[in-house]
Amino acid sequence: MLQATMILPLVLTTLVTVANASPLEPNKRLDNGLGKTPALGWNSWNVGGCSTATAANALTAAKAFVNLGLKDLGYSYVNIDDCWANKNRNSNGDMVADPSKWPNGIKSVADQIHGMGLKFGLYGCSGTQTCAGYPGSQGNEVRDAKLLASWGVDYWKYDNCYTPSGNSSGRFMRMRDALAGSGWPIFYSMCQWGNDAVWTWGRSVGNSWRTTGDITNDWASAAKIGAHAGTIAGFAGPGGFNDLDMMEIGNGGLSAAEERTHFGLWCIAKSPIILGTDLSKISASSLKIIKTAGLLAINQDPLGKAAAPFKPSGKPAPVSGKLYPYWAGPLSDGVVIGLIAVDAAATLSVSFADVPGLGAGTYNWTEVYGGTTGSGTSVSASLGLHDMAVFKVTKV
Numbered sequence: 001m002l003q004a005t006m007i008l009p010l011v012l013t014t015l016v017t018v019a020n021a022s023p024l025e026p027n028k029r030l031d032n033g034l035g036k037t038p039a040l041g042w043n044s045w046n047v048g049g050c051s052t053a054t055a056a057n058a059l060t061a062a063k064a065f066v067n068l069g070l071k072d073l074g075y076s077y078v079n080i081d082d083c084w085a086n087k088n089r090n091s092n093g094d095m096v097a098d099p100s101k102w103p104n105g106i107k108s109v110a111d112q113i114h115g116m117g118l119k120f121g122l123y124g125c126s127g128t129q130t131c132a133g134y135p136g137s138q139g140n141e142v143r144d145a146k147l148l149a150s151w152g153v154d155y156w157k158y159d160n161c162y163t164p165s166g167n168s169s170g171r172f173m174r175m176r177d178a179l180a181g182s183g184w185p186i187f188y189s190m191c192q193w194g195n196d197a198v199w200t201w202g203r204s205v206g207n208s209w210r211t212t213g214d215i216t217n218d219w220a221s222a223a224k225i226g227a228h229a230g231t232i233a234g235f236a237g238p239g240g241f242n243d244l245d246m247m248e249i250g251n252g253g254l255s256a257a258e259e260r261t262h263f264g265l266w267c268i269a270k271s272p273i274i275l276g277t278d279l280s281k282i283s284a285s286s287l288k289i290i291k292t293a294g295l296l297a298i299n300q301d302p303l304g305k306a307a308a309p310f311k312p313s314g315k316p317a318p319v320s321g322k323l324y325p326y327w328a329g330p331l332s333d334g335v336v337i338g339l340i341a342v343d344a345a346a347t348l349s350v351s352f353a354d355v356p357g358l359g360a361g362t363y364n365w366t367e368v369y370g371g372t373t374g375s376g377t378s379v380s381a382s383l384g385l386h387d388m389a390v391f392k393v394t395k396v
């Protein structure tokens, strides 16, 4: 009894203090003016995991953006993932860049990348540690956001390891508020693996939110993430997009056809396109795919609506969890149709009368991978296993 009366005021004081420090408003928008269209960039993780989080790799990727013509196509964010920091904060409580990986610190690299007309991104975690055991930001959100701002960091990927149990939204809102108060515009890329139905509240917190756990370098993973994206397409819009995870194009686990579908699906679903390969070694075939201007234009369409599966008359209905062959979505100047040979090589055809946003009649179309054009009441594509055709359809 005595104990209970003594403890209660202490608990109340603690609750009040925390609430005053971080008043979380669930419906407040992160109005940072960023992410009106999905982010286009590169991230170090899929290249070499922990070992790639270095200044040298960031600068190599930035130079490749310029030299390979990726910058001209709109790719702008050069992002470093986990393992850039020292394992411990300094005596002030700040995170410190590992001097063996960042001999001149983070800011000098960010400055050089800004000087090339590009942007620089970094990685952190909403728990006590990052997934690889480096400092997490839990309880240090305001301090860390100010440090990022002082370095000129433009993009912050915020992960979900070493976190307390319970709904993740509060943790992610705390960093939203810290970034908003940092004095520097920072794209907020939420990476909590699709937990807590993040797509239903992500728009009020960040510029993008991961929809699933990590992608792996194989067709089954890309197909599964793509199938899931079709069920949550309606939550994407300017300023906040479903993030289907970083690209595996160029990493050897996908055929050329599968790389076309991976890229095509991510583009029409309005996912950020964050390349994840060593750009200094990328093959001509993979480079051609990531430079498909017609698909990048669809991904960056200002309307910002994601394509979703639709059922043409006479075709089997979608099966939950399985990639569907027929996709469509609105564009500011037309409609995009995606056709995927999911189970076997196939000739897939759709009549415009069956396509949401079109309807019976004659339209002009362009197949954006091959560049073929035509006019008529339907489109058709003969595709190898796991290949994709993407049609942009416009009024005659």
Ligand SMILES: *[C@@H]1O[C@H](CO)[C@@H](O)[C@H](O)[C@H]1NC(C)=O
Pocket (backbone or CB within 6 Å): 026, 167, 168, 169, 195, 196, 197, 200, 201
């Ligand atoms: C988590 O919290 C958010 C925002 O408060 C809410 O919209 C969402 O439904 C919650 N998710 C779950 C699974 O409880």
Ligand SMILES: *[C@@H]1O[C@H](CO)[C@@H](O)[C@H](O)[C@H]1NC(C)=O
Pocket (backbone or CB within 6 Å): 364, 375, 395, 396
């Ligand atoms: C549609 O295609 C026809 C034939 O190529 C062309 O003459 C016409 O200008 C196109 N219409 C539009 C609006 O682009």
